[in-house]
Amino acid sequence: MENLVNGTRVFAVDVAQPEVAPLAEAAATIRSGGLVAFPTETVYGLGADAANAAAVERIFVAKGRPSDNPLIVHVSDRGMLSDVVREIPPKADRLAERFWPGPLTLVLPKRPTVPDSVTGGLDTVGVRMPHHPVALALIRAAGVPIAAPSANRSGRPSPTAADHVVEDLAGRIDIILDGGETGVGVESTVLDLTVDPPVLLRPGGVTLEQLTKEIGEVVVDRTVHGAEAGESPRSPGMKYKHYAPQAQVILVDGPVLDMQSKIKDLAYEYEEEGQKVGIMCSAESRGVYQAPVVLEYGSRDDLSGMASDLFSTLRAFDRHGVSVVLVEGVPATGMGLAIMNRLRRAAAGRVVQV
Secondary structure, three states: OEEEEOOEEEEEOOOOOOOOOOHHHHHHHHHOOOOEEEOOOOOOEEEEEOOOHHHHHHHHHHHOOOOOOOOEEEOOOHHHHOOOEOOOOHHHHHHHHHHOOOOEEEEEEEOOOOOHHHHOOOOEEEEEOOOOHHHHHHHHHHOOOEEOOEOOOOOOOOOOOHHHHHHHHOOOOOEEEEOOOOOOOOOOEEEEOOOOOOEEEEOOOOOHHHHHHHHOOOEEOHHHHOOOOOOOOOOOOOOOOOOOOOOEEEEEEOOHHHHHHHHHHHHHHHHHOOOOEEEEEOHHHHHHOOOOEEEEOOOOOOHHHHHHHHHHHHHHHHHHOOOEEEEEOOOOOOHHHHHHHHHHHHHOOOEEEO
């Protein structure tokens, strides 16, 4: 089934049989320099031929993305990896064997054929093999590695459903492949393997604990906890405000009871100023708050579930017209590290520690 939204073609794709049409049209669009949004297991990506510099530039224009913010290249098999990177060190080989296809991006030395627009001018490139039948089928049908950031306007919450892509990018890209909701819900983990020990640049669907179990010591980059990157960010999500709804986001972190008390105090203060307040909390805290809009994003006992609902919940506050969103933090372990990384970016430094 096909819909046309502001000139963008939106196709519903059968995840069980992704190789059938409209994959052929989407693949032809990629090969001809066009832009295609497609589902992965993490979030929806906005893809272009990674070797086509002009096509890659169209991604930055469509998203309103800063040109020094590097993209991730998606491949469908290990052979295609060799078309993108100069060397594959033993640790990269081991991690690919263990976690690919899956939500892990490896930063490696790039081949000269990879345009500078993909890498933000760096001599390294992030590469991953997505674990989604539609994504893999699209890359295979196109026959080229696909450069793809998240398929949203720059700074907005990443899209975990095709409707989110339509909301942000309809009229700005050629095709959207609707493969339903994504699973992981936050972007891939990004690990820099050009240094020793490796450096975690962005936490995601593969946790720090899983990485250290496989390869030993992994250093966590200071930007993971909210610091800004230098002049040339080495990974998406390091330098700029990300993941934010239209409302101002304030992250409150600390012991649960202290967080609840502080959020209630802040909600009262903002309401006294005449602002409409939204609260984003765990399922366990849902009954504690009396704000006009209270949305839960999962149980604190299921951090993977919270990650899956994170971006869709942030986006939901826009529909309620709130001006301030107060968010409960979670422990920064396991998937909690990825959740807190995204919330700190959404809050743009507005973090209250209690």
